[in-house]
Amino acid sequence: MTSASAISLPEGFAAAPVKNSGLPPRIQTALRARGITTLGQLSQPPPDCEKLSGDDRAWLARVAGYVRHLAGKKTPPPLHLSEWLQLFLPPRQVEILETHFGLRPANDRPVWRASTLQQTGARFGITRERVRQLLRDARATLRRPLPLWAAGPIFHAMENALQAVGGVMDTAQLERQESAAWAGYVPIGVFHGLADLQPERVGIYRGFFSLFPSTLLDRAERALQDRLRRAGRLLSIAEIAGQLPAKAQPPPPYSAEPLIQMLARHIPGMLATVDGRVGLAARDGAELLGEILLTTGEANLRTLQAELNARLLPESQRGSGYIRDTLQRAPRIRRTAPVRYELSGGIQTSLPL
Secondary structure: OOOOOOOOOOOOOOEEEEEOOOHHHHHHHHHOOOOOOHHHOOOOOOOEEEEOHHHHHHHHHHHHHHHHHHOOOOOOOOOHHHHHHHHHOOOOHHHHHHHHHOOOOOOOOOOOOOOHHHHHHOOOOOOHHHHHHHHHHHHHHHHOHHHHHHOOOHHHHHHHHHHHHOOOOHHHHOOOOOOOOOOOOOOOHHHHHHHHOOOOOEEEEEEEEEOOOHHHHHHHHHEEEEEEEEHHOOOEHHHHHOOOOOOHOOOOOOHHHHHHHHHHHHOEEEEEOEEEEEEHHHHHHHHHHHHHHHHHEEEEEEEEHHHHHHOOOHHOOOOOHHHHHHHHHOOOOEEEEEEEEEHHHHHOOOOOO
């Protein structure tokens, strides 16, 4: 259990139908045969359901024990993620989820994204369709009211982490997101799994996580691209954010600047600089190279590449082929030797290129 404060008892708990528990239909059928139809009745000692398997009886006992805490108003402290999964799912489904979303640390593959159904199936010796079925069953269970309510502190921890950085976060930032709510699990896998479970609370857009709806992100992306095309030059993130249309602005209290920077970092063909500017790679690389040559004077291709990438955020950094092509198209930069360049005409002041 986490050390966070207790969560409140759900409204109308006792009268809620037993299907809200997340228990599968076969267990619900066995309970109805014993006259148990509500969560309040489930709070009594579990009946002897002889027709259930040992695993199903253990599953019923776990959920019934949790419900008894709630019915007795002995509200349990919040569960962390692994406890939550183990409470509401059978062990096989927990293993499938942990593997599919990369919840456990693994040395043999990156955990930047969820596995494919085929990759997960190969690890368990089952077909991709069987994996699909197990994931579907797990989602159906965890999306029932009682499991979702019990997961409230876990989702709140994820939302709080996103709120702290402006509502958007990518995998590089996630590596540093530790929380008691998902102790022992890989943060990137946690966010992938929770976003899959409730995409209306946290979504994935162009590889980053966001608290904002996809419609707003689409509008912000279009506005960013339109603004850059009209400007014809590099623009500061602050300038772009200040001119976003109202429908593309994040809701208060969020600033648009973190969103603009995140979009610029993840939209192909854009440049995002460490000093807070954004541009189009096909057009504005020459401006940055001109700034570098103003500082360095004549420089070779390797120096220009190193200097350019030092000015760019990691997702925007470029190889020598891009540098060479950009230099060839830049009218105010001339080649002085096979791999050496300088500003033409003895230019000594910063000019847009």
